[in-house]
Amino acid sequence: MKIISACLCGINCKYNGGNNLVPALKELAEKENALLVCPETMGGLPVPRSACEIKGGTGLDVIAGHARVTDTEGCDLTDYFLAGAYEVLTMAKKAGIDSAILKSRSPSCGAGKIYDGSFKSRLIDGDGVTSALLKLHDIQVITEADI
Template structure:
């Protein structure tokens, strides 16, 4: 059975920067949970950040640029939390590999988990195309990453992988 690395906040755990969860509703997600496919993980908490924590955004690029050392992740006050985000990304990859997960379902918009868009680094609520640092590392390692808006695509890949 294929496993799915999933952002803990999507699984209902209150680990987001604001202390909230963003649980996914829907039959597919609940079926995967009941089947034991989900491997919940929060890279930010695992990387050493508290709950709640100040919002952070990637400044100077996206998650791939953070991995390459050309962008940083900062809080609104300018505190550099790049190290914690990188540590969390590495631990997410280790967790995926240990569990055998070849796909991940991660929270869109997050500086860790965004798969299509992230906040633009200005702390004004603006979004930009790009990926979070965990998504970038997982993809570089061959793991397919989807957002919570892509449940049907996840199911299609599961069907292909298990046929």
């Protein structure tokens, strides 16, 4: 069993109210009865919501308390991102899941590359908050871009 980002399977949980459907992943999710998650809405954020990026580091730095997640207006939404990440981790542990396919570049789900906090589409090396937390707990994370 796998975790897959809900937006990749056509669920309209993206910040702008849309999704990031990848038909092959939706099929895979149905075939393997994957656990669909959206850490941002699971952490309490609404749809639609403001776009967010990690400022001052990566998801790992957010978990360590050294960086924050802010929206385009500068509002600090870090606590929502952490709550969602820990909720996903709890669900993964309960279900015995050891791998995830998450949405690339997201401040929650991104793995390997994320936006740099400038809201100028600039990428840096690093993981989103949820991906970083799952990796810390030995859950393998890849993105739709790796498939």
